[in-house]
Amino acid sequence: MPQPVTATNDFVVKFANVNGSGSASANQLFAKSILRMGIPIASRNIFPSNIQGLPTWFEVRVSGEGHLGRRGGVDLMVAMNPQTWDRDLADLEPGGYLFYDSTRPILPSRLRSDITVIGVPLTAMCNASYEEPRQRQLFKNIIYVGALSALLNMDPAATEQLIREQFKGKDKLIQPNLDALKMGRDWALANLDCPIGLRLEKADAVGDRIFVDGNGAAGLGAVYGGATVCAWYPITPSTSLAEAFERRARQFRTNPDGTKRYAIVQAEDELASIGMVIGAGWNGARAFTATSGPGISLMAEFVGLAYFAEIPAVIFDVQRAGPSTGMPTRTQQADILAAAYASHGDTRHVLLLPEDPHECFTMGADAFDLADRLQTPVFVMLDLDIGMNDWLCAPFRWDDARRMDRGKVMTAEELEAGRTFGRYLDVDGDGIPYRTWPGTHPTKGAYFTRGTSRDRFARYTEEGPAYVDNMQRLLRKFDTAKGMVPRPVERAAAQPTPYGVIYYGSTSAAMNEALQSLEAEGIHLDALRIRAFPFHDDVAGFVHRHERVFVVEQNRDAQLRTLLMNECELDPAALLPVLHYDGTPITARFIRTAIADRASALKIVPLVRAGAAE
Secondary structure (H helix, E strand, O other): OOOOOOEOOEEEEEEEEEEOOOOHHHHHHHHHHHHHHHOOOOEEEEOOOOOOEEEEEEEEEOOOOOOOOOOOOOOOOOOOOHHHHHHHHEEEEEEEEEEEEHHHHOOOOOOOOOOOEEEEEEHHHHHOOOOOOHHHHHHHHHHHHHHHHOOOOOOOOHHHHHHHHHHHOHHHHHHHHHHHHHHHHHHHHHHOOOOOOEOOOOOOOOOOOOOEHHHHHHHHHHHHHHEEEEEEEOOOOOOOHHHHHHHHHHHOOOOOOOOOOOEEEEEEHHHHHHHHHHHHOOOOOOOOEEEEHHHHHHHHHHHHHHHHHHOOOOEEEEEOOOOOOEOOOOOOOOOOHHHHHHOOOOOEEEEEEEEEOHHHHHHHHHHHHHHHOOEEEEEEEEEEEHOOEEEOOEEEOOOOOOOOOOOEEEEHHHHHOOOOOOOOOOOOOOOOOHHHHHOOOOOOOOOOOOOOOOOOOOOEEEOOHHHHHHHHHHHHHHHHHOOOOOOOOEEEOOOOOOOEEEEOOHHHHHHHHHHHHHHHHOOOOOEEEOOOOOHHHHHHHHHHHOEEEEEOOOOOHHHHHHHHHHOOOHHHHHEEEEEEOOOOOOOOHHHHHHHHHHHHHHHOOOOHHHHHHH
């Protein structure tokens, strides 16, 4: 019989609820209360695409050391959904704690002997205190937060202050919520052994970091990046990105007289939305759309037009599980190949790969400079985990002296002076031609934009040499992009090693923790986080310096590995896939176990064990 788990500021709490029960705000209240105590947390909302009635889970990782990825395993399960009881019970670690509504007794056969069971009669308490059914349902959530605050030694003042802030402007709701919180806390203090082995202690480990979701950060980044046009079609999980842009644009781009300096169009479908973005970009506006995998599929033809006609556009792809409808509210990194080669024919597109909301903001802004400089679509590849979950990250910074980089735009003065203008003429040898905006000059600088082949001066032709010349120039431009996109971030192992690991995006948080665990076992890996495509030369160099490199990603078909082999001409045997694609965010335990198992087969002998054997 294992002893009950004991830990301070280092455990995982998971709430099992029913979608539509009103539990989301209570669970967020729990998570933010811990933040207010100065303790880092990472929260993950795992919910169904069905509007109401299906199971939903909310996981809170409490980590005094600051780990922001999912750990794996659950120490305290708040089991509020009878439908998922067996599954939730199985998730508990040996020695863990089960919190449940004990209004109705649970048969011993439905429990486990290796856990601590904590029953609170939530329904009975609500029935005795509230008459309306909806009140009973909603306040039950607040009551269990109150009980948990006693069990975990939470600071009640922090939770009470959050309630006051949450219902500011709806003052009639403040006292009833405070009363429900106190009801749960008082009952637990009077009837249970408080605190349990899992407990919280005030700390100062949050610092100046902010708690924000990636979609909101990216929407704000688009505002700071100079976007004035958003055309989009609603699709989970990207909708809140467009909504965040509208909210921030209304805040920062509304004149004193009420007129707006931005335009937002909800198009009839994804194809129409990217068409509007391309039209706005051709006219000189900075424009974007926000979508997910199904939208990328529908946009492919117009994306090819923007690539071939060389029109700036920014596409935020908040990836979800596919193919087809797939799992709309589950996360994956499964659009990498679709975005990199979107459209028919030979195309290559710039991808930015943010790891957290801070990079969603910075890359969201930088994408517009890149699109203008390269005159091409730029994809910012979020995923649902980053986009819709709140993350602790560094506060956003902005240099007010920074100005938009519009790239190679020929002015009226240059045209009047007789400078040669060829819309697809490579003057500088970097593959990037000069463009003009409509109306730049009354008689000079005009050209015809088409999706068919043309020569360097935009004149229609289907002559083979002209087509090849144009396609080769587009390759030169893509090569130029290597020096413009963010470079990969390399992290050397504590000891020299012939093995490495490559990862990207939201995998980063769990990867950082997994590397620590592997190092503690004597398995040392150099690590490389890729931040953009096209790949910088450092990426191929990293692989060539190592005998084997693990490639960790969240999809079935090892899409990043495929892209690496295709673009860098790497030996497939050198790249070992580590794949997680069940729709939940990857965990540190999964990465550690997958790599440790492969390391054993490769005879990557842990140094500590080798020393002990000698």
